[in-house]
Amino acid sequence: MRLLLLEGAQSIGGTKIYLEEGRAGILLDFGINYGRWGLYFEEYLKPRPGRGLYDLWALGLIPKVEGLYRCDLMPHDFAPSFEHTLDIHGVFISHAHLDHCGLVGLIREDCPIYASAVGAAIMKAMQDSGKMDFYGELAYCNPRATKPDDARAVESQSHLPYRGRPLRSVLGGTPEAFRQFWQTPPNPKALSTPSSRVKKLEAPCPEPAPEHIEGLRFRAFPVDHSIPGAVAYLFHTGEGPVVYTGDLRLHGRHGDQTRRFAETVAKEKPYLLIVEGTRLGRETSENITEEHVRQNALKIVKNSSGKLVIADFGPRHIERLETFLAIAKETQRQLLVFTKDAYLLEAITCADPTLNLLGHPNVGIFDELRLSPRGWEEAFRERYKNLLVRAEDVRADPGRYILAFSFYDMNDLLDIHPYGGVYIYSSSEAYGEDLRVDLWRLWNWLKFYKMSVHGFCWKGADERGTPQFSGGLHASGHISETDLLWLIKEIRPRYLLPVHTEHREWFVRALSGEPIKVVLTPDGEWFSGA
Ligand SMILES: [Zn+2]
Incomplete structure (x- = not known):
């Protein structure tokens, strides 16, 4: 077996690994x-x-x-x-x-x-x-x-x-x-x-x-992450099994899948575990679960009767979408998504008919302004014309809807007049300068609409300030420090190669005294257990 870590040793994302056997x-x-x-x-x-x-x-x-x-x-x-x-x-x-x-x-x-x-x-x-x-x-x-x-x-x-x-x-x-x-x-x-x-x-x-x-035998395991269809892999090499986690967590709605994956691969006595460590160094003491998010957001929506609610989360975050659909059902509202997001939901249902979110009675599609819809869109809108809801319908009865909108959709709100509505920021804490500036603009839009904002606020008088996030409205897609330690000790590999992390040294520290050798292969180099 030979393994070349092309990229991703010390970065969140960009993982590229070459594995060779025979x-x-x-x-x-x-x-x-x-x-x-x-x-x-x-x-x-x-x-x-x-x-x-x-x-x-x-x-x-x-x-x-x-x-x-x-x-x-x-x-x-x-x-x-x-x-x-x-x-x-x-x-x-x-x-x-x-x-x-x-x-x-x-x-x-x-x-x-x-x-x-x-x-x-x-x-x-x-x-x-x-x-x-x-x-x-x-x-x-x-x-x-x-x-x-x-x-x-x-x-x-x-x-x-x-x-x-x-x-x-x-x-x-x-x-x-x-x-x-x-x-x-x-x-x-x-x-x-x-x-x-x-x-x-x-x-x-x-x-x-x-x-x-x-000739390289392998197995795939479903694992829990913030996007459906996430997989971890095991490859049977001459040295022993090589396991790659991808991104995963234990605290999501399907955390049992991750647990089963760990228990199953442990029985194979892995030679090498390639594991993610996204949250290391970003750790907050609390490990918010999706159920916490549901309870906290439900409270806000229940207290906003008659007002428009906007839920801001990543379009491919299907678990969060399910959370807000459950809230919509309980508060007798309709959750409106954009055509593009609805198209994604239809695609997921093609691959897994049990995940049929467009069939949910509380889902609708926001009929956005389109001067020249593209091919996929025109055919799609025709298929789902019964689900389309126009801006003036939302304007006439804002208390009936939750909009799955985010920063880039703020100008669509100009047709809805959401003045005095409620904004729930249910997305990950933004890192980096671009995202900071986006949040400053988002803050200005929300002030313009006189919306009450939950989940973040802007600290500072002008664009030099910083966003401040308040917990409880977002659950991380990645495994917590405590759970990661459990996962590694459960799988108990001979060698461990950390990727997708900015804190590789954590693994060395956390596993000192354990019979697991942490190998810190740099980008562009071959893994060596010796
Ligand atoms: Zn991911």
Whole structure:
């Protein structure tokens, strides 16, 4: 067994690990390292699509690996020198957060993706409804070619169909609806789309994952995280089992899955455990659970009768959405989500029919202003026209609704007049300068609307101030320090490799005296147990 930690040793996110056993070579996750990305890029300064891989390569934001990337993203003037030549037979995705899967779009389109059906459905829904950055072509590629008259530039080939990635579903099923969804282009023929404008998608049918990849046997385990479809993996190597946790926690609604994963892999006596440590150093003494969030938010909504309530949480945070749906039911309100979020919910149901949130009696879709809806959107709105609720309906009877809105939706509120309403900030505490500035603007919007705000406030008279968060309205997606120690001692590996953390030294300290050797492999180096 050989293991190369391409990236993610000391950063929250951007995990990229290469594992080799015999003939088999695989990647574990291939996400965006937002910390390093943010050193150079922001929303309006991004890698140039016309230069393909070049910008990311030149800035050192992707590993210099031969045999990994799409050839159509390499402009002809680009003569890369590689640090590694690796034979990669599959990319194993732990879950659909972009810091774990956000650069899959750069990988050779014939390289199979191993993921849960729910995780894959989320990846495709994000691509269908998103901004279509070339590195975000997670489920299917838009083929490009170097321009005949300019060796620097790659351009998309509009006459060629999208090429879907081969998908191996790791937690068993590939329901019929999911297979269809995976093979449906993002612009299915809608009422107003001339058929000449419909670009085809040629995608191989998703298959259940085999038991081994080039002789490397593996198992996948569902684990609890803040996005559905999260998976941890175990690989049987010559040295013994190698376990990768992805992101997980014990205190969520499905914490029993994480517990079962730990107990099951412990029986295999793992050689190496690759484990996340996101919350180390960010620890607050209390470990808020989703049930605490439900109780605290319910109290606020009950005390706001007749007023509009806005719940601000990440659009892919399905567990939080379930929490607010339960609150909507109990307070006889309707929870309104945006079309894009509703599209994601439909995709999840395709992959797991038991997760049918659009079928919930208290859900509705906010009918946002659209001058020219895109293909996926037009067809979707047609399918769910009974669920659409317009701004004037909300304005007429604000006490009947909870809006799942956040900062970027503040201007839609200008049509609703939410004056005197209630805002519940139910998202993670913001880190970094960009998010601080966003919260300052959000604060100004909320003051403009004279809303009473729960979950955060602005300390300071102007934009030089800082946001202050008050607890109880958000539960972390990541395992707490105490639970992490339990997990490691339960699994009891011979070696432990921390990733996805800014505090690797915690592992050395916390495990001193234990028969577990912590190995601090740096980015770009091979793991060595010796
Ligand atoms: Zn995550």
